[in-house]
Amino acid sequence: MDPAWLKSKRKEFKSWMTDEDRRMGLDRAITAYRAAREYALATLPELEQIRKEVRKIKERSIESMQDLVKGAMENIELVHGHAYLAKDAKGARRIFSKLVGEDKLVVKSKSLVSDEILLNELLEEQGNRVYETDLGEFIIQLRKEKPTHLLNPAVHVPKEEVAKTFSKLVGRRVGADIPTLVGVAREFLRDKFCTADVGITGANVVAANTGTLFVIENEGNARFVSNAPPVHICVTGIDKVVPTLSDAFKVVQVLPPYATGILMSAYVSMITSPSRTADIEKTLVYGAHGPKELHVIFMDNGRTEMFKDPVFREALYCLRCGGCMYECPVYRVLGGSFGHNYFGGIGIIWSAFTAGEENAAAAADACTKCAKCKETCPVDIDVPKMVEHLKQRLIRKGYLAPKHEEIKKSILKKGHPFGQ
Ligand code: SF4
Known part of the structure; x- marks a missing residue:
């Protein structure tokens, strides 16, 4: 019998392998992404050098991660922001509970870190209304599903299914025409941005020397979320901090072409403090048109x-572009079941450390170690090496499929894996 x-x-796994709709959605997205990325990399040949520099920046940053976080926190506090360090998901939930309180309207832009702490569930339990505003996340939220890709959470949902979901939302028939579907989301979410009490975002990179948060996006929703409500809360990993603004700009150049195959994202917001003005008698006041x-x-x-762990340390260099997933043959078949809260090969490692090894063990078994993800990674992360390292650790802890257990016993007893 299989263990739990x-x-x-x-x-x-089985439900993904047999769901034609989800496979069709994934196939369409993978084909579109590959063509776009090829074009972007050919158009920006300088990226080859910049991505190597970013690898070095990440190596240096992770080496002094604790000091950089301390520096970023001090600089945020200096300009009237409030900075917190959450040791684990429980700690982060406590901070959010206090900051958001009850009965609030909350708008959110996409944040993988918020998924680590099951933030939406927490806020809703406290009587808040929470709206995801990234289109993909919004679709997933309405369908009560789990995201399936680091950057494109609804990558598996074909337009026909989105049309059904949106028709239910607005109480009229919506056609499976993509611009129309985008228009429905725009119309529905418009007033939520301006009436929300709290806006929650992540940050793609943080510059320690100024405490500046960089939020990279295309839809314009994160700008609204971080700007319209009176309170902005940003939650991000300690691995996202780099020493300087110049370092952060390098990361900003690499992410969009590898993440979505575009030359540059539509918007890059840099946020260093609450909104402020000194326009009357040069007296500085915090809380102008943006968040207070x-x-x-x-x-x-x-x-x-x-x-x-020197092997797993490399996972902290990950920029979360998600490009590796489009090249992974296993992700193409298993989609969002190939991981837990993070997906693909790198997602197996992140899931093991942020959600517990038991949630990553089966996916680690499914990886073929083909190294397609390593070839495509902009910062050259050796994902298969880490998956192998994790697998060995898991086996030592007893995460072994019954068939493998049988083979192991046979080898130990008879010197070969073939039973009788
Ligand atoms: S090594 Fe594993 S995670 Fe990487 S592309 Fe191959 S199957 Fe996917």
């Missing part, structure tokens, strides 16, 4: 543990 960690995952309060939560949640 394997049983539930096998079911999930800025709170930044830095999450550890397994990252320091990752740092301690």
